[in-house]
Amino acid sequence: MSLHITDDTRQLKQDSIFLRTPQNEEFMESLPPNIRIIERDELTDYFKTDIKIIGITGTNGKTTTAAAIYSVLLDMGYKVALLGTRGMFINDVRRKPKGLTTPSLLELYEDIDVAATLGCDFFVMEVSSHAIKQERIYGLNFCLKILTNITSDHLDYHKTWEDYAKTKLQFLQSGECPKIINLDDKSGASMRFYPHVLTYGVESKGNLSVNAYGLQDGIFAQINLRLHKQKDSKQYDDISKRECVLESELFGLFNLYNLMAATLAIHAITNKDLQTICTYIKNFGGVSGRMEIVSKQPLVIVDFAHTTDGMQQVFEAFKTRNISVVFGAGGDRDVSKRQKMGACARLYAKNIYITNDNPRSENPLSIAQEIAKGVFNGVDTQEDIRENTQYKLQLKGTALNVQIVLDRAEAIRLALQELPKDWILLILGKGDENVQIFKDNEVHFSDKECVQTILNSNY
Incomplete structure (x- = not known):
């Protein structure tokens, strides 16, 4: 299409056509006087x-x-x-x-x-x-x-x-x-x-x-x-x-x-x-990063589950197995689900590694400690739960090992190193994402690549 249509005032050219939307309504007064404006109903004309x-x-x-x-x-x-x-x-x-x-x-x-x-x-x-x-x-x-x-x-x-x-x-x-x-x-x-x-x-x-x-x-x-x-x-x-x-x-x-x-x-x-x-x-083989088997020996599965319901569905699929899980929660997102995610992990997994997801502008340790409150049944753990410290819990006669390891690669390495024979490791939250978002930068990170690198190094 030779015409230049935009909905962003920063992309305007001399002959641009500007699309009015609810998102850019506040910028309409700053448009140059000769710019042609079209409404959303006119999009099918172009x-x-x-x-x-x-x-x-x-x-x-x-x-x-x-x-x-x-x-x-x-x-x-x-x-x-x-x-x-x-x-x-x-x-x-x-x-x-x-x-x-x-x-x-x-x-x-x-x-x-x-x-x-x-x-x-x-x-x-x-x-x-x-x-x-x-x-x-x-x-x-x-x-x-x-x-x-x-x-x-x-x-x-x-x-x-x-x-x-x-x-x-x-x-x-x-x-x-x-x-x-x-x-x-x-x-x-x-x-x-x-x-x-x-x-x-x-x-x-x-x-x-x-x-x-x-x-x-x-x-x-x-x-x-x-x-x-x-x-x-x-x-x-x-x-x-x-x-x-x-x-x-x-x-x-x-x-x-x-x-x-x-x-x-x-x-x-x-x-x-x-x-x-x-x-x-x-014949449909599934989607990368959705219940994806990245290793069969040991059995390691990567999934995008980042809500309580999503996590529970993944856990339920392997409820007859002994489970280790690595997961976190995104920063600058719904904070109400963090403790619920921790509580969900507590019900299914025996080894729990709380780590970074995409912390964005939030304090990574604070996010992890919020999740830990759910694992520890809602007790205020802000002062007690520390990074890189293993905590052992008893839940209805079942022993749980809980750790906060903020470095996601290190959390995965540790989970693999401590994974007992015939257990399953679930790495949840990021699926096939290949970046990790922090306050001031984005870094390349893939759960799948991380697992493969660690396994190839004999960890």
Whole structure:
């Protein structure tokens, strides 16, 4: 596109067109007098949007669900774009590096334009609560919307759980396209009787349900699909029934939920039969940094889990194993979850290494001590819990070893060094991130690379 459209006054050129948004309204008076201004409704005059857009929102599961849909559609022969936390991909080629889960409105329209110009059939995107609240998806015509679940997160921005949940649900409540919800999630289930809603569940019986499942060595589930589209209606009745086995090498109940959401979505947008979809789902190998096995001997898994619910889901996947865990919490983010994360780790892990995540402008030790309060059952440990000191606890007859090791690489090295035979080490919080953010700088850091370096050195 030869035209230069911007929403940032700092990027203005002589012939620029300026997009007015809620985020830049306060800068409008400083614009040069001859600059042409357009409104958000005019974006479709400049960018192609004739593509089927699939939006996935939810506290956990967005990335894996989106990636599964993208992967299966590609395997089926469609041309597909994927946009989310890991960047932008078109037809299996990375087009943009990692960034915001959902970019600015203008950047999003630019991305969709690129995908449409390249002939993509579908544009699969993650939709964050920030993007919904800030209207960064304004004017987009979705062909399908998905809500995976709603648990506590981002309260540093939304301030209250009610506002966070309302924002997520607002995305589902608008538009005439089909919406997919998780019946086992209380917030999602509240929408089950809304128009154009399709449902899935493991415990609850929805349009896509589970008869039986096992999670011992990956996922093995007998699932059934009950759908009947009435004439001149997008409503579905429990009339026709289709069954098949859903298999995957992925771990955990939460990944069963993710794959069910993806399966139902793919059926809704392609009308492919359930058996065909499950065959392709089996080939989906997961997402880097999401329940990723980075070593089998010893067994080490890296995951992005950075909320209490996310951590619990990972722990539950390995609850029959003895667990060591390395994790921290992000600075300048929701502080209310820190003690809860510590309490969650206490219930599942026997060796707990509290370390830096991305401390940003906060004092790293203070963050770690907040987490430690949760591990120590809420007792004020500000003066007692020190860095690089091992504390032994007894919880219902189980011995716990707890340490604060702020250097993340050292925490991982120590956890590997002290890992008993046949235990599992979980490294949580950063997933496939490759930077660590401090007050004054960013440094390269990858949990996966760190583990591999330590193991290769025989630690």
